[in-house]
């Protein structure tokens with residue numbers, strides 16, 4: 001895709017990673033953060049809508065409190081509380097110079113997972129953009145529940161890093177472009193920090209399993225890595241958004257991108273146009289329950305876009321209520337889809353393996369033939 005076409009966008013989410021917001025000493029990279037603000041202000045003045053997803057709170061708090069590690073319970077949360085207000089003071093000062101109002105929004109997994117909160121957040125963010133505000137979003141690490149492993153054992157949470165958070169925000173707001181700025185130029189055929197033969201990939205037309213396999217783990221300080229960036233790119237391109245992964249350490253990188261410089265890896269939207277509801281089912285909810293299905297049901301769901309019938313169910317794992325989203329896994333345990341269930345886990349156990357005609361006999365009532373209706377299934 002031509003750069004010009006790629007950059008023909010109105011609504012942009014820009015994610016700034018920890019390693020671009022702080023310098024080698026762990027202090028805030030002042031000139032860089034102000035240059036981001038200067039660049040973003042230009043975009044806003046030119047009529048674009050910009051949402052910032054910022055990391056850096058934990059890192060700045062850790063520095064302020066002179067701590068070596070954040071491993072002990074509650075320490076990361078405390079650092080986030082200290083660092084977040086420092087972080088916001090830079091945004092407030094910088095955007096203030098350009099007379100652009102900003103808003104702080106701190107989010108947890110439940111703000112996406114609980115549909116009424118998700119919808120209300122969307123309304124608020126749209127209102128802020130209408131008022132010409134730049135929303136500055138971060139994970140609310142101070143209260144985030146992902147640290148409470150006992151309660152959440154086995155649960156897949158909607159996000160636990162800012163790469164996925166920025167993809168969920170892009171999806172929620174139907175953003176045209178997500179820009180992920182970190183300390184790497186973009187995607188390579190292998191990790192360039194370890195392998196000098198690594199080749200740069202300037203354009204990705206589809207985030208396939210092969211592309212996902214190029215993902216590496218987080219660099220020091222941040223929680224995301226290339227892996228989470230590729231997962232973010234997959235979600236955004238599936239609903240028709242574009243994604244650019246670029247190096248935030250290049251001076252004035254945002255202005256350079258918008259002046260057409262060939263920087264970063266572009267991810268081109270697919271033709272799938274995943275609907276808002278399917279995005280929410282596939283990506284935005286926390287998932288605990290699992291339904292294991294046989295190969296016939298897997299094929300019917302993946303290749304023929306069919307509903308999940310009780311006859312294809314092999315096993316039910318964990319408890320869930322009617323209307324909750326569950327993982328749909330094959331007999332090897334690989335999750336290949338997610339769906340919103342018509343029956344709770346107890347009912348599913350009683351009807352699994354049987355023909356839909358027997359649901360009435362087994363339960364004494366029958367509201368649906370399918371355990372998950374095709375419209376409520378998202379392939380992963």
Ligand code: GLU
Nearest residue numbers: 055056057058161162223
């Ligand atoms: N929310 C974290 C912070 O502000 C960063 C999360 C991430 O690196 O993805 O420090």
